Amino acid sequence: QQQVKQSPQSLIVQKGGISIINCAYENTAFDYFPWYQQFPGKGPALLIAIRPDVSEKKEGRFTISFNKSAKQFSLHIMDSQPGDSATYFCAAEGGGYQKVTFGTGTKLQVIP
Amino acid sequence: KAGVTQTPRYLIKTRGQQVTLSCSPISGHRSVSWYQQTPGQGLQFLFEYFSETQRNKGNFPGRFSGRQFSNSRSEMNVSTLELGDSALYLCASSPQAGGVEQFFGPGTRLTVL
Numbered sequence: 001q002q003q004v005k006q007s008p009q010s011l012i013v014q015k016g017g018i019s020i021i022n023c024a025y026e027n028t029a030f031d032y033f034p035w036y037q038q039f040p041g042k043g044p045a046l047l048i049a050i051r052p053d054v055s056e057k058k059e060g061r062f063t064i065s066f067n068k069s070a071k072q073f074s075l076h077i078m079d080s081q082p083g084d085s086a087t088y089f090c091a092a093e094g095g096g097y098q099k100v101t102f103g104t105g106t107k108l109q110v111i112p
Numbered sequence: 113k114a115g116v117t118q119t120p121r122y123l124i125k126t127r128g129q130q131v132t133l134s135c136s137p138i139s140g141h142r143s144v145s146w147y148q149q150t151p152g153q154g155l156q157f158l159f160e161y162f163s164e165t166q167r168n169k170g171n172f173p174g175r176f177s178g179r180q181f182s183n184s185r186s187e188m189n190v191s192t193l194e195l196g197d198s199a200l201y202l203c204a205s206s207p208q209a210g211g212v213e214q215f216f217g218p219g220t221r222l223t224v225l
Contacts, residue, residue: 032212034212034213036216041218042218043116043202043204043216043217043218043219044155044202044216045215045216046213046214046215049212049213089154089155093212100157100214101157102154102155102156102157103154104154105154105155
């Protein structure tokens with residue numbers, strides 16, 4: 001019940017295209033849903049986060065869409081750039097003994 | 113402000129040995145969490161410390177332990193190393209206990225031979 005399922009595992013997008021990464025959770029007690037971006041040799045960095053009381057949050061080219069009834073949320077990267085090439089992790093927090101539960105990651109490659 | 117620092121960055125040990133990893137949080141942050149990152153299991157939560165007390169613990173065996181000092185610096189210890197302990201160990205700090213915004217360090221890459 002603590003799992004967060006993330007897809008796809010890898011993604012190749014053309015420069016200027018839209019990258020979409022999806023996550024699904026089971027524990028309805030989760031109340032905070034962050035996305036992290038990780039470059040090789042670096043630790044994850046918080047990109048954007050949402051709470052379940054809103055359905056969408058936008059920051060620059062990054063948007064989180066949240067569907068509480070379906071227990072799903074997704075990250076959309078508009079106008080994807082080669083500099084966005086990284087591994088993206090969704091996560092869910094709250095409702096239990098663990099600090100945070102991470103998805104398995106999506107390796108995004110944006111090609112020129 | 114300096115970010116989260118972790119030492120050492122790379123470590124090679126053999127099975128059966130023990131290892132201690134260190135983490136210095138961002139100045140003023142009192143919460144430190146530890147994570148294990150592997151290609152197969154992804155990012156898994158180990159434990160969180162706040163004000164020298166363990167607040168939360170993940171599903172890891174007792175060989176994994178940690179502590180936090182009065183200056184908020186934290187250490188993680190793994191005893192009787194196994195090959196499967198090879199991973200990137202990440203430390204993250206937050207301003208308060210249970211803080212949702214975490215700032216990660218670059219990690220310590222542990223290789224067990």
